[in-house]
Amino acid sequence: MSDAVSTTLSPTPRSTVGRHRERGATDRAALYDVLDHGLVCHLALVRDGAPVVLPTGYGRIGDTLYVHGSSGARWLREGGVPVCATVTHLDGIVYARSAFHFSMNYRSAVAHGTARLVTAEPERTDALRAIVEHLAPGSWDYTRQPTRRELAATAVLALDLDEASVKIRTGPPADDPEDLSPEVWAGVVPLTSTLGTPRPDPHVPADAPIPPHVTTRTVSGNCP
Amino acid sequence: MSDAVSTTLSPTPRSTVGRHRERGATDRAALYDVLDHGLVCHLALVRDGAPVVLPTGYGRIGDTLYVHGSSGARWLREGGVPVCATVTHLDGIVYARSAFHFSMNYRSAVAHGTARLVTAEPERTDALRAIVEHLAPGSWDYTRQPTRRELAATAVLALDLDEASVKIRTGPPADDPEDLSPEVWAGVVPLTSTLGTPRPDPHVPADAPIPPHVTTRTVSGNCP
Numbered sequence: 452m453s454d455a456v457s458t459t460l461s462p463t464p465r466s467t468v469g470r471h472r473e474r475g476a477t478d479r480a481a482l483y484d485v486l487d488h489g490l491v492c493h494l495a496l497v498r499d500g501a502p503v504v505l506p507t508g509y510g511r512i513g514d515t516l517y518v519h520g521s522s523g524a525r526w527l528r529e530g531g532v533p534v535c536a537t538v539t540h541l542d543g544i545v546y547a548r549s550a551f552h553f554s555m556n557y558r559s560a561v562a563h564g565t566a567r568l569v570t571a572e573p574e575r576t577d578a579l580r581a582i583v584e585h586l587a588p589g590s591w592d593y594t595r596q597p598t599r600r601e602l603a604a605t606a607v608l609a610l611d612l613d614e615a616s617v618k619i620r621t622g623p624p625a626d627d628p629e630d631l632s633p634e635v636w637a638g639v640v641p642l643t644s645t646l647g648t649p650r651p652d653p654h655v656p657a658d659a660p661i662p663p664h665v666t667t668r669t670v671s672g673n674c675p
Numbered sequence: 676m677s678d679a680v681s682t683t684l685s686p687t688p689r690s691t692v693g694r695h696r697e698r699g700a701t702d703r704a705a706l707y708d709v710l711d712h713g714l715v716c717h718l719a720l721v722r723d724g725a726p727v728v729l730p731t732g733y734g735r736i737g738d739t740l741y742v743h744g745s746s747g748a749r750w751l752r753e754g755g756v757p758v759c760a761t762v763t764h765l766d767g768i769v770y771a772r773s774a775f776h777f778s779m780n781y782r783s784a785v786a787h788g789t790a791r792l793v794t795a796e797p798e799r800t801d802a803l804r805a806i807v808e809h810l811a812p813g814s815w816d817y818t819r820q821p822t823r824r825e826l827a828a829t830a831v832l833a834l835d836l837d838e839a840s841v842k843i844r845t846g847p848p849a850d851d852p853e854d855l856s857p858e859v860w861a862g863v864v865p866l867t868s869t870l871g872t873p874r875p876d877p878h879v880p881a882d883a884p885i886p887p888h889v890t891t892r893t894v895s896g897n898c899p
Contacts, residue, residue, distance in 0.1 A: 488868075490779070492763055493717035496725035501757035502719035502726045506783050508849050533725035544870075546889060549819040550827070555714070559730050559775050595773040595854055605775070623876040630819055635877040636886050642714075646768075646841055647865035652847040654855045655862060662860050665770065 467580060481617045486511050489538040490586060495567070496534045498525075500557035506544055507538070509580030515613040517569070522606040530568025537561045543639040547624035548632065554620065556639060562615040569607040571637035578607045590663025658668060682829045691764035705841045709784035710735050713762040714810065715767065718742060719756045720790070724748075733760070734805030738836045740786060741793070741802035745829040754792025760834055767863040772856065781864060786839040787833025793831040802831045 466570065486492075486509075495504040510517045518534055543556035569575050579602075580591045597605070624637050646668065649661050710716075710733075720727040734741045740760055746752065767780035793799050803826075804815045821829070848861050870892065873885050 464682040466722060467770075476719075485812040490768070491763060491781075492727050493719075493730075493761055493763070495717075495719035495728035495759070497721050497724065499727050500721065500857065501720050501787065502728070502759045503785075503787070504717050504719035504726070504728045504759045504761045505764040505785065506717075506781065507781065535719070535728045537724045537730060538728040539715060539717070541868075544714070544811055546811055546814060546873075547818065549825075550815055551821050551825040553807050553810055553818075554816065555693075555732065555810070557730065559889050561729065563725065563727070579774065583777050584775055586779070587768055587770055588897075590770060590777065594771065594777075594859065597775050599775070601773075605731060608719070610718065618790060626876075629876045633878075633880050633883065635818065636879055636883060636889065638879060638889075639874045639876075640889065640892070641871035641874065643871060645867050646767075647867060647871055649770075649862050649864045650847075651860065652850075654850075655860055656857050659857065660876045661861060661862075664814075665862075665864065668864070 458609075477570055478507075478617065480562050480611065481619070482529050482615055483511070485540065485558050485617055486516065486538055487585075489540060492516070492518070492536045492538045494534060494536050496532055503529055505542070507584055508586050509538075510578065510583075510585040512577060513557055516612055516648045517581055517607060518580045518610075519579060519582055522604055524606070528568070530566055530607060530608065533564070534566045534608075534610060535563050540644075542621070542632065543641045545624050545639050548626045548630040548635045548639050550635045552624050554624065554628050556641075558617070558619045558622050560615060560617050562612050564610045564612075564614055566612075567609040569609050574609075575602075575607050577611065579605065585586050586665075588668060589662075593662060593664060598606075636655075686697050702841065704894060705734070706784050706786075706836065706839055709764065710740065710762055710843055711809075713764060713784075716760045716762045718758060718760050718897050720756055720800075732806055732810050733762075734764055734802060734807075734809040735836075736801060736805050738837055741831060742803055742833045743803060743829055743831045744833070747832070752792075752830060754790055754832065755780075756790055758790070758832075759785065759787050759792045764818075765866050766845070767865045768892055769863050772850045772854040772859045772861045776848050776850050776854075778848065780844050780846070780865075782841070782843045784839060784841050786836050788833055788834045788836075788838055791833045791835075793833050798833075799826075799831050802833065803829065803879070812892060813886075817888060825841070827896050832864070844897060 460472045492509045493504050507518050516625045539559040545554040547553050715730045716733045717728050731742050763783040769778040771777050807815045
């Protein structure tokens with residue numbers, strides 16, 4: 452994905468140092484924006500020398516990203532290991548006049564760090580609340596809280612957002628001047644994620660109203 | 676993401692061995708289906724012992740996944756290294772009656788293997804065509820083909836789809852029986868990706884028609 456603006460939130464070699472470094476003042480806000488508007492991160496770790504990348508939900512509290520999963524899952528029992536978490540939004544397909552310049556409009560955030568297994572309270576419960584609230588705002592207080600048994604079955608990992616980068620591509624194709632023939636169409640096909648009409652669970656009574664924290668969310672239409 | 680059906684396309688330890696292994700007959704079709712309906716994969720590799728995961732476009736020819744990028748990019752110059760490529764579709768947000776059972780409906784494919792730097796023809800050009808056609812069907816023949824200079828600036832990596840798994844979660848929340856109170860709403864909020872009205876590049880004449888390979892695609896509305 453070329454033609455993108457890249458902002459680096461920390462000056463380490465593995466954070467991509469891109470153009471427009473003068474935009475540094477807005478970097479952390481851009482990171483929060485990408486993370487807070489996503490639903491899934493792709494979390495990578497190394498196992499037996501090979502990378503593994505899995506999709507998972509997440510939540511953010513300040514400068515910490517939290518993920519969770521079954522405490523029986525190998526990849527979640529491993530605190531203290533290097534991880535990378537990436538959140539990507541696709542905003543459009545960029546049709547160019549040359550095959551070389553086809554691209555996508557997108558916003559992505561990449562965070563590097565060492566995963567920390569979260570075992571202490573109140574951080575652990577705060578993290579679980581953040582993960583549920585990120586996925587489904589208003590749901591933590593509306594639903595039954597986790598039991599001790601459920602908490603024991605859940606592993607929580609934290610990734611500090613110290614070392615992260617944001618890349619954003621917007622706008623039309625970046626064709627070469629000699630390709631700007633009026634005969635060839637070029638442009639952007641926008642791509643949007645939309646939340647549809649809620650489908651009640653079969654056990655929900657037919658006349659049960661959909662609660663406001665669900666209806667207000669889906670009214671906006673956009674994700675999340 | 677729990678409550679999912681997992682299918683394994685190869686019996687290696689790192690391919691998740693999940694439930695419903697009797698569905699093996701449809702596994703490869705399920706893999707193709709997830710890959711062919713995505714636009715971006717999250718490609719992970721290991722650098723200095725730490726994982727890096729980046730979003731990138733891709734194409735598929737038979738049982739090979741292809742990605743490309745700038746031949747100046749570190750991560751694309753490295754053939755012969757272990758990689759993992761994951762494609763994820765989010766289909767819905769699963770609202771449960773207990774915080775523990777919140778989930779997402781999704782389809783994901785995870786492929787493990789050793790990346791191969793593609794240098795020989797016709798595979799290299801075939802791969803580039805597959806990547807462009809995957810992103811924007813009908814575009815390869817419509818647009819200017821790559822020059823020798825552009826080809827030199829492009830690196831192509833191949834990942835054989837020998838070792839891959841597919842996970843799919845569908846349906847309502849998996850609440851515990853004791854939580855099925857009629858007082859608490861639960862259900863699924865569907866999530867769809869939609870292609871919008873094409874936006875012509877500023878250099879395209881105002882009366883220029885949008886070509887059929889773009890209009891037919893966007894009529895369907897769904898991605899890709």
